[in-house]
Amino acid sequence: MIKTIFFDVDGTLVSHKTDSVPASTKRALELLRENGVKLVLATGRDMSQLNKLPVRDIKFDGYVTMNGQLCLDENGKELFGNPIDEVDTEKMIELIKEKRVPITTIGKEGPYINFVTDQVVAAQKAVSSKVAPIGKYHGEEVYQFIAYGDRNELKTLVDELPNCKLSWWNEYAVDIISKNGGKLAGIKKYLELQNQTLDDAMAFGDGENDLEMLKAVKVGVAMGNGEEHVKQIADYVTTDINKDGIYNASMHYKLI
Structure with missing residues (x-):
């Protein structure tokens, strides 16, 4: 059973063709939350950048920021930090x-x-x-x-x-x-604090910095607009971000 889903931001939640989060993605997130699934961002961005993007208006249960270097709870309180040597x-x-x-x-x-x-x-x-x-x-x-x-x-x-x-x-x-960082490292730490494991997790991504997390979680979903080598390692390739990718994958796995 999937308890937590981790989402990359750029090209996964935010379309840079429209500079927005697609309406179908917002609806999927609402339904996932209603069904008790935790929603967590896993991004290379820091919070100051996220607060300038359309995702700022969406409620998340946690933030794995700066490629896992700094993890925060839903209120922005630090859960885990991994500064550079x-x-x-x-x-x-x-x-x-x-x-x-x-x-x-x-x-x-x-x-x-x-x-x-x-x-x-x-x-x-x-x-x-x-x-x-x-x-x-x-x-x-x-x-x-x-x-x-x-x-x-x-x-x-x-x-x-x-x-x-x-x-x-x-x-x-x-x-x-x-060297011991990365989205996967941050995800593992977040799940540990939630008394969950990688078998409880799903992730969506489209780029090179998503490879580790997509391979490690129970279900790794590549966006249809993602890089080819990302699609090759994914458990499932959904449609393009602008063609209801998040919604369609959530339906495919009967999460909504």
């Missing part, structure tokens, strides 16, 4: 100061960036988001970095960060998180 943070701050690579730094207070390029603008536009404001590091805990640029060049960053890994979400952008 201090040594790796210091190395990234040096890169930021050198301005070799555009890098967004994200802590609990939200994101800021060191400088902006056309690739930064293009990547953020693809997910209907504004570029973070220019800012400086002041010693706060960092939960996620976002680096922008050529993919082959960015891949070398991980060689300098032994305690981190990369999570791609755009051809020009990659999230940098703790």
Whole structure:
């Protein structure tokens, strides 16, 4: 029996063709909640970004944010935090100061960036988001970095960060998180706190950073608009986000 469903945001709940949550998706979420299923976001975004998206008007039972780095309850209270290792943070701050690579730094207070390029603008536009404001590091805990640029060049960053890994979400952008992090790590922690297991969970996603969670939960659903390698590992491929994907999969599994 599915007790909790985890939802990616971009391309899964929010359509960037319409910059909205489809009406059928909203209806599916309402029916799932009425049937006692917990609804949790599992996203690479932080709360300051989520509060600017259409999902802000929907009630969720929890938030696995920044690719599992910071998990919150329905009221925004911290359940679990996994900041990036201090040594790796210091190395990234040096890169930021050198301005070799555009890098967004994200802590609990939200994101800021060191400088902006056309690739930064293009990547953020693809997910209907504004570029973070220019800012400086002041010693706060960092939960996620976002680096922008050529993919082959960015891949070398991980060689300098032994305690981190990369999570791609755009051809020009990659999230940098703790090596023991990721959406799946955050999901496991959330479920543990709910006295549930992965066998109680279902997940919806469309991109590379959804692969781990889709493979691990009881039922992993890929959106019809998702990347091909995501569809290949999913238990079920539903229709496009703009063609009632969430609603149709919920009906298929008799959850609504």
